[in-house]
Amino acid sequence: NRNTVESLDYEVIENYAYREEQAQRGKLYVGYYVAVKWFLALLTGIGTGLAAVFINISVENFAGWKFALTFSIIQRSYFAGFVIYVLINLILVFSSVYIVTHFAPAAAGSGIPEIKGYLNGLDIHGILLFRTLIGKIFGSIGSVGGGLALGKEGPLVHTGACIASLLGQGGSSKYHLSLRWLQVFKSDRDRRDLVTCGCAAGVAAAFRAPVGGVLFALEEVTSWWRSQLMWRVFFTSAIVAVVVRTAMGWCKSGKCGHFGSGGFIIWDTSDGQEDYSFEELLPMAVIGVIGGLLGALFNQLTFHITYWRRNYLHKKGNRVKIIEACLISVITSAISFGLPLLRKCNPCPESDHDSGIECPRPPGMYGNYVNFYCGKDKEYNDLATIFFNTQDDAIRNLFSAKTIHEFSAQSLLTFLVMFYTLAVVTFGTAVPAGQFVPGIMIGSTYGRLVGMFVVNFYKKLNVEEGTYALLGAASFLGGSMRMTVSLCVIMVEITNNLKLLPLIMLVLLISKAVGDAFNEGFL
């Protein structure tokens, strides 16, 4: 296990030899070179888009199948359902951690810090290998499908970077997949530019946010930036958007199993709150402060735990890593199944035909008002609605409009505490793991809590709890990751709602300022 860190050379030295070489090459060669650059950007976009579609389809199908099976079994026995649920999660998580530990150690974690390092000149061993790509893709399917408190978005950025890097090398020589005619990239700089495109493609694919992807690459990952590169990054993102849209269109006809309405996080809130009044700015500022505090705390806790893991626990070898991940999986399953059981069911609200939201939701569907361990027919379990669900669907429920009073404050608080703890503990295990979606989960929970108070306190009809959940999500991400412009654009793109942009900006400004008072942001 080598652990060397090389450094990359991004400065083009314009010495005599370089200029000589440039002059010798004909115009034709330069044209070919530029064409290959753009062609590789195109391929990076297509590849990352397809990888994202593949991951999403797999995760949605594993998770959908898991929940369908569990729900059908608990009609007869809750205990059997529990066992099955725990087992499926365990198997998925085990396969993920096994792949990572035995096959692609560099695939653990989100990969964004490593890529950031790479783009700034730090060549960490193995982060852009073919096996890392494979490990990342299958590992994140296992860890996300297995219901751990982590996301698949960070790994997708790494995936995009791997695809770009491999394309830049003309394939992987180890697996005899190399293409000679693509090997025109001579310098580290060309490879880096392509990896930047890959990062942007990863974000664009993960959130279906093409502009967000460009800005992410611009703001977060690279400090080497030229207008010409921006342009190619923009192109790559646009390609991703087209590829993903095509795949989604193809899946609409039901060819992709459980993948359809869910999956591919777009939490459309465009039919939510139309306007806001000035009195609402105070609770929104409060959300910003909470986000800053909880985000900074999150960074602090994960920093210490990661330190401990790296220097103590993970030094003991792969077996410990596997046991750790499996243990966390069982605990996560037990909590997400067990806690809703302890919760009393609520009666369904008067059905409102305008909103089109059924209560309880029909079996085998996604949506609000989950009937779980309820006595009567017209009841739902609010904790199960967010906890016993995929994270994407839980967030959709938390963001949803026209569902005022769906959640009780007690359930939201319980969920917040439990999920926050799980997210802290899970971060750093040897599986591919992103921080975005768990962050959105945490944030939208306390956001919705604040929203409930606002609804009760201001007694106005045009306030939606979902809006506050969305702002909460922005505030937590702002408070832990400290991104600004790119996060703002990503939030707008994933919620398909421009009206809330000034509010998101406000909340991000506050949460970042509060967070910065405590520690450095991390991603």
Place this chain on the structure above:
Amino acid sequence: NRNTVESLDYEVIENYAYREEQAQRGKLYVGYYVAVKWFLALLTGIGTGLAAVFINISVENFAGWKFALTFSIIQRSYFAGFVIYVLINLILVFSSVYIVTHFAPAAAGSGIPEIKGYLNGLDIHGILLFRTLIGKIFGSIGSVGGGLALGKEGPLVHTGACIASLLGQGGSSKYHLSLRWLQVFKSDRDRRDLVTCGCAAGVAAAFRAPVGGVLFALEEVTSWWRSQLMWRVFFTSAIVAVVVRTAMGWCKSGKCGHFGSGGFIIWDTSDGQEDYSFEELLPMAVIGVIGGLLGALFNQLTFHITYWRRNYLHKKGNRVKIIEACLISVITSAISFGLPLLRKCNPCPESDHDSGIECPRPPGMYGNYVNFYCGKDKEYNDLATIFFNTQDDAIRNLFSAKTIHEFSAQSLLTFLVMFYTLAVVTFGTAVPAGQFVPGIMIGSTYGRLVGMFVVNFYKKLNVEEGTYALLGAASFLGGSMRMTVSLCVIMVEITNNLKLLPLIMLVLLISKAVGDAFNEGFL
């Protein structure tokens, strides 16, 4: 008339003296320094927001009053109406060009190239003076209110930069407005950072596009960029959004005269086309190509005319500049009044109560289907709808959905040729002049033309001509200015429509690529 070009020094030299000085200053001083920085950013945001509101209210009131008067007079005599219309425009344009030539010569043009120069180290004389600010504000009210083929958005960027620069100096010493306690900025770099904030604020205010403003500052105007600055620019933009929104809310109750539904360009197309099919990509690509060609041609023509003006015409003194502007004003008025007169009126379409669009539009209102020189009551003049109107309203009509077949191809072509010529000729006169809105006008005209063909050819119901107009606008701006990401975000923000983002990206990619084949972009 001095014409010196100084250069600015943005490199902080960390020599012994500098470090000595830094060390001597107490922590308190540094805190005060940072606080002043943020406070000045806040003031820049507020100032630019208010300036934008003031300009918009003035322009809308002048233009609204002008059109109301003309429409009431043409009930009796078209000739008297024509004379009044020409005279009002002439007076407005004359006051604009008089202010600029006799009081603030640096206020001519859009000011963006000068600011770009300033931010990259080129200190052109007088561009950030107090008199330039005043000249810019009142000059652009005159030139835009006077109906010339130019916009007020470019000048607003310059206005924002002026406000920022004056604040950074602690006021203007010449007019005894200086504030000593604000004069903590010692270096050119601090002043430059604030001017960058001012630019972003200008774009944010002009288009009501806060994120677009940040990206514009980032992509276009500055090549010195730090993450910390991004953060302050973002803050300034957010402030502008809040100020503008507050002012708009205050004006809603009718306190601002004609300013209300119109003004402050937001051409909301969110109720437009929902989806697009793959066959549509071909005409959209065609729009991109047209945009690249027409944009590059525009650059070429204005380049030559500006060259001629600078080296020959404008050397003859202020009197020639004034005569030139007045002449162009009279010609513009004559064309925009006269051409619709020659056009036969069309019968109103079957009224569609769903769309809520009346035909002809009620007198004294904004909107589609202008009744101008029509015989019968239920008729409208399609050329007057775009030509005899403010540019903002014309664009709103071109972008509008549910108005298929409102315009005839003949009218659109006439308008395209005339307006393109006017825009080329007007560019470079001695008045404050932006290129955005004229560009959008030109682009949306040919875009709508292509849209008409698509509607006829594909015979599908879900195609809206307004969508193509919007893409046309993006393509022309892409083809002439060659901005990418910021333009994309600005287009999305001003049309309040995220659904078209991938299409806008596609069109921009093509138009920029085509344009780049001919000449350099310019702004």
